[in-house]
Amino acid sequence: MIGSIDEVVIDCAQPAALAAFWAQVLGGEPVGRDDAWWYVVPPGWTQLSFQKVPEAKAVKNRVHLDVRVRDIEAATAQAEALGARRVGAVHQDRAGSFQVLLDPEGNEWCVVKPA
Structure with a gap:
């Protein structure tokens, strides 16, 4: 084993809004580290983070x-x-x-x- 999952990170345009959406879906509270990085820790799961990136989503998620x-x-x-x-x-x-x-x-x- 190399390691364990620390967090799952989703690239996005609006980290605060996406953290708020996922907090409502999964539970937990949206927390902002700064304008470009927000996260939520859903009960019983790992941290789900949202990182601001300049490019728009272009294709289906992998x-x-x-x-x-x-x-x-x-x-x-x-x-x-x-x-x-x-x-x-x-x-x-x-x-x-x-x-x-x-x-x-x-x-x-x-x-x-x-x-």
């Missing part, structure tokens, strides 16, 4: 977050009320169900309900 929920439709509606956008319909397979969403800056993530 890594995304799956957020476990009890009710896909209810969670999707709550996320949309916070500024998320739905992508397509709910997907179902042997592993369970999931809905792809975009956060306010267009980063893909999913609400998931395991089988």
Whole structure:
């Protein structure tokens, strides 16, 4: 083993706004180190940080977050009320169900309900 995860960092244009969004999705409080670096520590998980970068998001994420929920439709509606956008319909397979969403800056993530 080389090490352990210290934090997950998301590049973005507006760190404070994205930290506030994810704090509402996952819990915890948004904390600013400075204008270019904000973070939230969701209960029971590692620190999720937001780093300001000059370039805009251009392509699909290579890594995304799956957020476990009890009710896909209810969670999707709550996320949309916070500024998320739905992508397509709910997907179902042997592993369970999931809905792809975009956060306010267009980063893909999913609400998931395991089988």
